[in-house]
Amino acid sequence: MSEKTTHVIVVAGAGPAGMAVAGSLAKSGHEVIILNRDVKFGGLAEYGIFPSKLKLRGGLRKQYWELLEQPNVHYLGNVSIGKGKDLSVEDVRGLGASAVVFSIGAQGTKAIGVEGDTAQGVFHAKDVVYHFNRLPGFGDRPFDMGKHVAVIGAGDVMVDIAHWLTRYKKVERVTAIVRRGPAERKYNPKEIRAVCANMDIEGITKEVERIKDRLAAVGQKPDEILKGLLGEFTKCEPKVSDTKMGFKFLASPKRILVDGNNRVRGLEMEDNKLEPKGEDTAAVGLKQLYEFPCDSVVFAVGDKVDETVGLPYKSGVFVTNPTKTGHDPDDALFQAYDESTGEILDGVFLAGWARKASEGLVGVAKRDGDWCAEVVSRYLASKAANSKPKAVLEKLHAILRERRSHPVDIKGLRALEAAEKAHHGKTDCIGEFKFATNQEMIRLIEQGKG
Numbered sequence: 253m254s255e256k257t258t259h260v261i262v263v264a265g266a267g268p269a270g271m272a273v274a275g276s277l278a279k280s281g282h283e284v285i286i287l288n289r290d291v292k293f294g295g296l297a298e299y300g301i302f303p304s305k306l307k308l309r310g311g312l313r314k315q316y317w318e319l320l321e322q323p324n325v326h327y328l329g330n331v332s333i334g335k336g337k338d339l340s341v342e343d344v345r346g347l348g349a350s351a352v353v354f355s356i357g358a359q360g361t362k363a364i365g366v367e368g369d370t371a372q373g374v375f376h377a378k379d380v381v382y383h384f385n386r387l388p389g390f391g392d393r394p395f396d397m398g399k400h401v402a403v404i405g406a407g408d409v410m411v412d413i414a415h416w417l418t419r420y421k422k423v424e425r426v427t428a429i430v431r432r433g434p435a436e437r438k439y440n441p442k443e444i445r446a447v448c449a450n451m452d453i454e455g456i457t458k459e460v461e462r463i464k465d466r467l468a469a470v471g472q473k474p475d476e477i478l479k480g481l482l483g484e485f486t487k488c489e490p491k492v493s494d495t496k497m498g499f500k501f502l503a504s505p506k507r508i509l510v511d512g513n514n515r516v517r518g519l520e521m522e523d524n525k526l527e528p529k530g531e532d533t534a535a536v537g538l539k540q541l542y543e544f545p546c547d548s549v550v551f552a553v554g555d556k557v558d559e560t561v562g563l564p565y566k567s568g569v570f571v572t573n574p575t576k577t578g579h580d581p582d583d584a585l586f587q588a589y590d591e592s593t594g595e596i597l598d599g600v601f602l603a604g605w606a607r608k609a610s611e612g613l614v615g616v617a618k619r620d621g622d623w624c625a626e627v628v629s630r631y632l633a634s635k636a637a638n639s640k641p642k643a644v645l646e647k648l649h650a651i652l653r654e655r656r657s658h659p660v661d662i663k664g665l666r667a668l669e670a671a672e673k674a675h676h677g678k679t680d681c682i683g684e685f686k687f688a689t690n691q692e693m694i695r696l697i698e699q700g701k702g
């Protein structure tokens with residue numbers, strides 16, 4: 253590609269979406285600067301995907317290393333964007349790049365807002381997942397789960413939490429609390445193999461029996477549903493604990509019940525029925541409340557974006573342009589938009605979970621990044637060339653120096669990787685060594701430089 257048509261683009265966030273945007277734009281010859289909150293790249297591919305999925309994680313790591321080795325890709329980890337952080341959104345926009353893509357994932361927590369949700373023993377799934385994947389700041393925090401854990405949700409993240417609880421914490425009982433019925437379960441049947449050896453089949457059979465009239469009332473066939481549910485409990489991973497896993501269906505937590513020390517002792521639950529909603533069903537509360545004893549509660553109900561970053565935000569999402577352009581993919585879906593001025597933020601784009609929180613697997617985030625890169629390319633085609641990465645990088649480093657930030661570049665990452673490999677054998681429960689804090693990583697990297 254000729255000098256004339258190249259640009260400098262900043263990609264904020266090095267998860268699967270950001271890496272896809274960066275990869276695609278770098279391939280077109282542009283200079284790409286990646287800024288990432290975590291020292292390491294990968295986002296939830298590094299700190300979300302279950303630790304035992306070594307093949308998936310390893311493959312992604314290899315692919316991301318290859319991208320970062322490209323001469324026109326510049327990586328700076330340990331750089332957070334947001335109000336009061338290393339850089340504000342305005343700082344990033346003022347660096348002189350032609351476009352900025354925010355692919356910073358969905359870092360906010362979605363609470364269902366029930367009384368008592370700040371009690372000891374209430375956790376958000378993302379924090380638990382970050383804990384068992386040893387993200388600095390979470391790895392060393394105690395997660396005291398007690399004996400009986402209620403996990404609220406029916407998706408793959410609920411299964412991952414249950415997997416950790418059965419395999420590593422070896423708690424006595426895990427109960428998935430599901431607002432609707434077994435037919436509306438959302439997890440992938442392949443994922444349930446991680447925990448199906450621990451299923452309390454008798455308990456699950458009784459649970460479906462308990463709600464059978466409410467299922468039949470919307471035309472569902474309880475016997476067939478039970479058969480389908482239990483039928484997925486095949487090819488189970490070997491059992492490594494006596495944990496029993498079960499489900500509570502048609503159940504909505506209304507209040508977290510606590511003891512005198514503000515520690516969880518149970519949930520106040522409302523029984524639901526199902527009502528038809530188009531092709532689907534909706535849960536409707538029956539106003540019949542009951543107590544469900546448990547020692548801790550994990551909310552696995554999805555994430556929302558971090559509204560404190562400083563991008564236009566509304567109801568859990570960053571706002572995008574409401575006026576469609578008719579392109580495929582439609583530019584508007586990726587353009588950040590300020591409702592107070594009624595204008596798009598020129599040159600600011602969104603991709604991945606930052607655009608659609610909790611939407612899909614790595615492949616979906618990657619595809620979103622690819623689409624975003626197409627939209628950015630269309631935008632760049634209408635702009636004069638801007639190929640001065642040196643000036644942008646100098647400005648960036650000057651701000652980071654002034655703020656006393658400690659950005660980590662690819663050399664630092666290599667030093668870190670070598671140090672982690674040298675700890676081989678001293679692995680923790682996730683089967684590989686990871687430094688527990690950013691300070692330890694930065695100290696090691698800076699020692700290497702000196």
Ligand SMILES: Cc1cc2nc3c(=O)[nH]c(=O)nc-3n(C[C@H](O)[C@H](O)[C@H](O)COP(=O)(O)OP(=O)(O)OC[C@H]3O[C@@H](n4cnc5c(N)ncnc54)[C@H](O)[C@@H]3O)c2cc1C
Pocket residue numbers: 264265266267268269270287288289290292293294295296297300301302305331332333334355356357358359381409412561603604605606611612613614615616617
């Ligand atoms: C528990 C769990 C398990 C999963 N398991 C699987 C699985 O087994 N298989 C699968 O295919 N998919 C899985 N997924 C889905 C997959 O992880 C996501 O689809 C994907 O990671 C989303 O990519 P993303 O780039 O949009 O966001 P993320 O992966 O969240 O990446 C966001 C990046 O932005 C950075 N960042 C955040 N805030 C800032 C900021 N303020 N400034 C600068 N940088 C910032 C972060 O450091 C991170 O690197 C799982 C997800 C979860 C939550």
